[in-house]
Amino acid sequence: EAQVTQNPRxxxxxxxxxxxxxxxxxxxxxxxxxYRQDPGLGLRQIYYSMNVEVTDKGDVPEGYKVxxxxxxxxxxxxxxxxxxxxxLYFCAxxxxxxxxxxxxxxxxxxxxxx
Amino acid sequence: xxxxxxxxxxxxLSEEAFLTINxxxxxxxxxxxxxxxxxxxxGLQLLLxxxxxxxxxxxxxxxxxxxxxxTSFHLEKGSVQVSDSAVYFCALGAGxxxxxxxxxxxxxxxxxxx
Numbered sequence: 020e021a022q023v024t025q026n027p028r029x030x031x032x033x034x035x036x037x038x039x040x041x042x043x044x045x046x047x048x049x050x051x052x053x054y055r056q057d058p059g060l061g062l063r064q065i066y067y068s069m070n071v072e073v074t075d076k077g078d079v080p081e082g083y084k085v086x087x088x089x090x091x092x093x094x095x096x097x098x099x100x101x102x103x104x105x106x107l108y109f110c111a112x113x114x115x116x117x118x119x120x121x122x123x124x125x126x127x128x129x130x131x132x133x
Numbered sequence: 134x135x136x137x138x139x140x141x142x143x144x145x146l147s148e149e150a151f152l153t154i155n156x157x158x159x160x161x162x163x164x165x166x167x168x169x170x171x172x173x174x175x176g177l178q179l180l181l182x183x184x185x186x187x188x189x190x191x192x193x194x195x196x197x198x199x200x201x202x203x204t205s206f207h208l209e210k211g212s213v214q215v216s217d218s219a220v221y222f223c224a225l226g227a228g229x230x231x232x233x234x235x236x237x238x239x240x241x242x243x244x245x246x247x
Contacts, residue, residue, distance in 0.1 A: 109177065
């Protein structure tokens with residue numbers, strides 16, 4: 020089954036404790052990205068990757084890091100989480116990253132930073 | 134920059150009622166337009182899309198027409214069901230230097246009562 024998986028689905032942590040949210044896709048997609056969803060704001064892009072070792076900032080990259088060492092994986096790293104990073108996070112992928120492509124989303128990771 | 138505006142929600146309807154969720158956009162060039170749906174506890178999934186002006190996207194009884202003259206992509210369904218209860222997001226994919234980034238509206242919560 021074609022899918023995007025994320026882990027963990029739920030995470031409670033404390034300010035400053037480094038964490039990683041994993042994302043993996045099995046569709047051989049070149050383009051992957053991370054979004055955060057906040058009430059009243061819709062989804063906003065954090066980082067994206069056009070292919071292995073090619074990443075760039077989205078609209079809200081502050082406080083986040085990413086890496087793309089393998090085509091299927093695109094982890095999101097919060098090196099020193101703060102309460103304003105409490106949010107619902109989605110990983111997404113598409114074949115080439117063109118404007119008209121369908122994006123495939125993971126199930127989401129709900130993060131609470133105390 | 135690009136932006137998407139959705140009608141204020143939430144929307145509450147009785148089963149078999151007619152649904153309209155308004156969506157307008159601001160963008161340069163010729164973006165693609167999408168409606169994504171998020172069922173409770175799940176990630177976003179594509180509902181329908183249109184990649185050029187006057188195209189109509191349709192799926193599961195939902196329709197939306199890409200109107201360049203009014204910069205709109207309103208979602209409609211003639212007879213809603215309880216199972217349509219979800220959050221609906223209008224989104225824009227500009228392509229070009231935006232690559233696969235989607236610009237989302239704030240989302241509209243739809244609740245359908247029996």
